[in-house]
Amino acid sequence: MHPRPGRRALLSLLACLALSLTNLNAQVTTGAVSGTVVDPSNAAVPGVKVTVTDTETGASRTVTTGEAGEYVVNLLPLGKYKIAAEKQGFTRVVLPDIQLVLNQTVRIDISLHVGSVSETVEVNSAPPLVDTTQSAIGTVETEQRIVELPLNGRNFVALADLGSGVNSGVTGATNNGTTFETARANQSLSVNGLSVLNNNFLLDGLDNNEFGNGAAVALPPPDAIAEFRTEESLMGAEFGRGGAAVNVVLKSGSNQIHGDAWEFLRNDKLDARNYFDPTRTPFKRNQFGFSLGGPIRKNRTFFFGDYQGTRVRESQPYYFHGADAGGTARRFHRTGDRALRSGVYRSGDRQPKPAQSGEPLCYPGGSNQPCGPERSESLSASKSARCDQ
Numbered sequence: 001m002h003p004r005p006g007r008r009a010l011l012s013l014l015a016c017l018a019l020s021l022t023n024l025n026a027q028v029t030t031g032a033v034s035g036t037v038v039d040p041s042n043a044a045v046p047g048v049k050v051t052v053t054d055t056e057t058g059a060s061r062t063v064t065t066g067e068a069g070e071y072v073v074n075l076l077p078l079g080k081y082k083i084a085a086e087k088q089g090f091t092r093v094v095l096p097d098i099q100l101v102l103n104q105t106v107r108i109d110i111s112l113h114v115g116s117v118s119e120t121v122e123v124n125s126a127p128p129l130v131d132t133t134q135s136a137i138g139t140v141e142t143e144q145r146i147v148e149l150p151l152n153g154r155n156f157v158a159l160a161d162l163g164s165g166v167n168s169g170v171t172g173a174t175n176n177g178t179t180f181e182t183a184r185a186n187q188s189l190s191v192n193g194l195s196v197l198n199n200n201f202l203l204d205g206l207d208n209n210e211f212g213n214g215a216a217v218a219l220p221p222p223d224a225i226a227e228f229r230t231e232e233s234l235m236g237a238e239f240g241r242g243g244a245a246v247n248v249v250l251k252s253g254s255n256q257i258h259g260d261a262w263e264f265l266r267n268d269k270l271d272a273r274n275y276f277d278p279t280r281t282p283f284k285r286n287q288f289g290f291s292l293g294g295p296i297r298k299n300r301t302f303f304f305g306d307y308q309g310t311r312v313r314e315s316q317p318y319y320f321h322g323a324d325a326g327g328t329a330r331r332f333h334r335t336g337d338r339a340l341r342s343g344v345y346r347s348g349d350r351q352p353k354p355a356q357s358g359e360p361l362c363y364p365g366g367s368n369q370p371c372g373p374e375r376s377e378s379l380s381a382s383k384s385a386r387c388d389q
Contacts, residue, residue: 028238029205029249032105033098034072034133037065037085039112044069048087048112055080055096056254058299078102078227078249083110091115094122101140102229102249105133137233139163143251146222154264154287154308155185156222160230160246169196175215187215191232191244198243204250216246221308223260223291226251251293253302259292283314 037048050071053060056079065071078100086092090112100106113121141159151158160166169190175197188196197214201207210217231245239245268283289308296303 028103028202028245028247029077030075031078031100031103032072032074032076033081033083033100033108034070034105035108035110037069037071037110037112039090040114045087045090045112048085048090048110050110051084052076053082053084055082056256057252057302058255076100077252083108085110085112086117087112088117089114090117091119091121092117094120096122096124101142102227102247103136103138103231104131104140107132134236135234136231136236137164138229138231138235139166140227140229143226146225146228151222152266153185154222155187155219156225156228156248157185157187157189157216157219157246160189160228163191163230163232165192165232166190166230166244173214175213185219187219189230189244189246191230194243200239200241200245202239202245202247204248208248220248220250221289221291221306223262223289223308224250224304224306251291251304251306253293253295253304255295255298255302257292257294259290259294261288261290263288281315284312285314286311 033052037045037050039045044065044067046065046067046069048065048069048071049062050065050073051060051062052073054077059077061073061076063071063073081098081100083095083098084092091114093110093112095108095110098106098108139160139162141156141162146156146159149159161168167190168186169188173188173196175187187201189199190196191199195214199214201209201216203216203218203220208216208218226249228246228248231239231247235245239247264285264287266283266285268280271280271283273280287308287310289306291304291306293302293304295301
């Protein structure tokens with residue numbers, strides 16, 4: 001049974017739409033190489049076979065130069081490449097170390113020399129890789145910078161502040177990790193004075209936006225990121241929306257098994273004491289995990305995975321104002337061993353006691369739940385947080 005003409009047209013339309021969406025996603029996670037091939041007299045050479053090979057996965061693409069000697073290889077995953085050009089009557093030219101970064105088109109012009117195709121000329125010095133095909137302004141953070149730069153909390157978004165015109169925005173933004181809506185790492189970015197809600201977070205070309213508060217849905221650990229680029233101005237239409245785009249590409253497997261494991265500890269041992277606290281407040285944060293990638297079928301299929309766990313245990317001191325027995329408003333703070341206690345005031349209590357589940361807090365000096373008439377003390381509310389990525 002053959003499909004009807006109308007159904008066949010609909011299926012063809014859906015297939016074309018799916019392919020176009022795949023290409024749109026690929027445009028923001030890949031790069032391209034272009035250039036012109038010339039002979040010793042600087043004349044264009046048509047019909048040259050140009051092969052671009054990923055040195056880590058072995059994947060290759062081959063194109064042929066046109067009448068003007070030009071070639072273009074699009075939709076290349078970021079990484080290190082080897083470019084080879086060959087044609088009968090000329091020596092084979094190889095450029096072994098070409099680094100392609102995210103959303104970049106690099107121009108590599110190749111000069112052939114007369115000789116046998118069995119001879120190979122390796123070019124180890126090449127001109128700077130400058131993208132002259134687009135006007136977009138952005139900052140690229142490479143894998144080496146992401147892993148090696150100091151990064152308190154291991155939040156890669158903080159590295160975007162290194163870009164031109166980028167800062168963390170206004171205090172109290174809904175995505176800066178200090179509000180109940182986003183009790184996570186700070187994701188507040190203001191690019192060129194725009195609102196922190198105008199950003200567009202992308203992960204491997206897919207939408208990664210939590211539209212309610214302008215934050216990202218997934219925050220991969222730094223060891224899982226191959227590269228990310230902050231598009232700051234004049235970005236292409238393929239990004240779709242937003243005043244700025246944070247475009248993240250995750251690592252992938254290669255022909256070699258590679259991975260790492262980590263454990264980062266921060267605690268209060270070397271912390272300074274708060275001026276108003278008699279002792280240092282407890283704090284301990286553990287961030288641990290691993291990543292692993294490798295081949296399933298050499299030069300064809302690969303795998304990569306990662307895990308990171310975060311455990312935070314900390315206490316935060318609170319100070320209250322109230323009235324003394326004579327009704328005079330003052331700020332209470334006791335010194336000594338009893339100055340900092342874990343717990344909350346209950347109505348009518350003079351000393352803080354452990355809170356029961358569901359019991360309302362009592363604020364000294366408050367009108368709704370008055371505490372003991374004589375004094376109030378500084379309290380320390382303990383909390384813990386757990387996050388698995």
